[in-house]
Amino acid sequence: MSTGGQMIRVGVIEDHPLYRAAVARVLSEAEDIELAPVADSVPAFAAAREPAGCVVVLDLKLRGVTDSAAVQKVVGMGHKVLVVSAHAGQEEVLGAISAGARGYLSKDADGADILRAVREIAAGSTYVSPALASFLLNSTRGAKSILSERERQVLSLVAAGERDADIAEAMSISVRTVRSYLERIRDKTGRRRRPDLTRFAIEEGIT
Incomplete structure (x- = not known):
């Protein structure tokens, strides 16, 4: 063929x-x-x-x-x-x-x-x-389901326009931990830039 x-x-x-x-x-x-x-x-x-x-x-x-x-x-x-x-x-x-x-x-x-x-x-x-x-x-929102609850929370704050320091303060975690979450989110979604992450969050209803 x-x-x-x-x-x-x-x-x-x-x-x-x-x-x-x-x-x-x-x-x-x-x-x-x-x-x-x-x-x-x-x-x-x-x-x-x-x-x-x-x-x-x-x-x-x-x-x-x-x-x-x-x-x-x-x-x-x-x-x-x-x-x-x-x-x-x-x-x-x-x-x-x-x-x-x-x-x-x-x-x-x-x-x-x-x-x-x-x-x-x-x-x-x-x-x-x-x-x-x-x-x-089994996953109506396949990409969304691969993110943990904390990763979805970080992503929703990124989509809201918050900086890493603001996200750290809002979640009571360190900036380093925020960046670690972001790296995992990037690896799982294949999206690297912040605007692309924001678009992904909107598409997947993570806001």
């Missing part, structure tokens, strides 16, 4: 050498897939300057740029992300999807599952393995 007769360009970002080689082999043996850069980190993949539009099989737990920030970075390059991770809990799945991933598989997936997901995503669809789909179905 191919997308309109076109070969599907697929890259891989995975820091485990054996798994990286195995995924690259599965992809390269498929008749409708052309292997794009294979790298052990997001910066290494970025350095290859792959033109926008390929599907990228991405592990979440990488050195350097990791988790939702890794998804956001690769999506920002113009690629469609399929996360394949050994970490497949509700928080990881919802965080990756909210950061822009088009699909999510656990590393229990076999080669056929990866190829099926890649083809669906290349064709413009999304793909989440049935075992993980319940996380999305």
Whole structure:
């Protein structure tokens, strides 16, 4: 199967050498897939300057740029992300999807599952393995549910325009703790700038 007769360009970002080689082999043996850069980190993949539009099989737990920030970075390059991770809990799945991933598989997936997901995503669809789909179905506000109560409180104060010092005073915590909460919120949501966090809070009803 191919997308309109076109070969599907697929890259891989995975820091485990054996798994990286195995995924690259599965992809390269498929008749409708052309292997794009294979790298052990997001910066290494970025350095290859792959033109926008390929599907990228991405592990979440990488050195350097990791988790939702890794998804956001690769999506920002113009690629469609399929996360394949050994970490497949509700928080990881919802965080990756909210950061822009088009699909999510656990590393229990076999080669056929990866190829099926890649083809669906290349064709413009999304793909989440049935075992993980319940996380999305059970969460009407998936991204909101991955934040703790304290993180939602911090985010609501950010959306209200409060500075870090004001948030610390309002919550009776230190500025350092506020910034720690903010970093976790950024990692979970994939939003880095304060205006983007404010927009996210409004979209998710965290105000």
